[in-house]
Amino acid sequence: MKKKSTPMEIVNPHAAGIDLGSRTHYVAVGQGADQVREFGVYEADLQELATWLQEHDITTVAMESTGTYWQNLFATLQGAGFEVVLCNGKFTKNIKGRKTDVQDCQWIQRLHSLGLLSGSFLPDQATEELRTYCRHRTSLLETAAVTTQKMQKYLRLLNLRLDVVVRDVTGQTGMAIIEAVCRGETDPEKLAACRHGNCRKTKEEIAQALHGNGRRDLLFALTQELELYKVLQEKIAACDVAMEKLLKEQVEADEQKRGLKAEAKPYKRVNKNAPQQMDLNQLAYQYFNGVDLMKIEGVSHSTVIALMSEVGPEGIKKFGSAKQFANWLRLCPNTKVSGGRVLSSRIPKGSNRLKIALRQAAxxxxxxxxTHLSDFFRRIAFRKGRQAAVSATARKLAVIIWNMLSKCLQYQPLKQYLFLDEKRKLKLVQRIKKNIAKLELKPQDVGFATTW
Incomplete structure (x- = not known):
């Protein structure tokens, strides 16, 4: 019996597929055995690869986003004028059976020529540079957190229960006491004298927790961890300086952004892990062309810096709608229907840094x-629980942010939120009005009358 074939329309006739590797790259410009070639990973090899593609009249190339192996080749191909499609590896999986690098690159080339591959989101060069600084800073913070945990461990083994009497061992009181311990001080009263005025515990309570056993090995390890912690803090501060310099360069390059002035927000608490040196409120206001994202309740400095480094003002325009943006963040339910019946409607697995920041804000x-958003949160939490409310509020935040940045709108909640100082002022005014009405005072009695 003669086999039947179902032809498919070729969308990209001049397409190539690349299977990336740590040491070699396999490139296919067709499905024939003579249309596949192996290249190295050095710069000369990448240039030779681009030249070989040009000789075969290739205009568009598809590759998987495998680790960090794709970045140098991606830049080389873009510089040579090719249209490069970077796709997720789960969309290029071949059918079950024998698997080789040659077959993989040919499969990618076939899918791309038929128009079955979609590219991943990639930020612009300025945003990618800022993202490198921010991700490196996050890595330093994680290492510093591990160092802090080790200091707590050695303090506990030294029987110095500093973690019981202070809220944060790396705060002003904790660091002063740890430095004194590492210098060799053992008197609990002298150690307790390092207490900062803001500490809730008294000197007597702190002194009771600082009767150590004086083991030399543990003291040595504590000193090493303290030195490492200080070095990490210096590196974090240097990273903050580099980030501020990059942001100011981008702001100063645009005359319109330079003239923007943000409203001060003293009610926004600056977390100890947030950049301390830069005025992120002002820089973010200028960076996003006068859109004040900090006015959204729950949005903190870490949320704004995650948005600036992961998407940027130009990257947000690559999403055609707020639904596409929320879907890219994996904050939309992945509804599966079969036979007219909903099988599941769970949110897809996987998190990027911006999704994590939005969930923390939610x-x-x-x-x-x-507040308008907190009322929404409680309505969802009452019906489906707090975890579902966090996801729903994070999606709502993503929609609000997309509309603000893409349409240059300011935040206008349906219900205005009053911060603590504004509530105190409102209560004071109401109390004064009540007393005036109670005493039946007139403007002339309190000196408010004016003569014309």
């Missing part, structure tokens, strides 16, 4: 009172 909104 969790903070759940602790607020009398």
């Amino acid at each position: 969790n903070a909104i759940g602790n607020l009172k009398d």
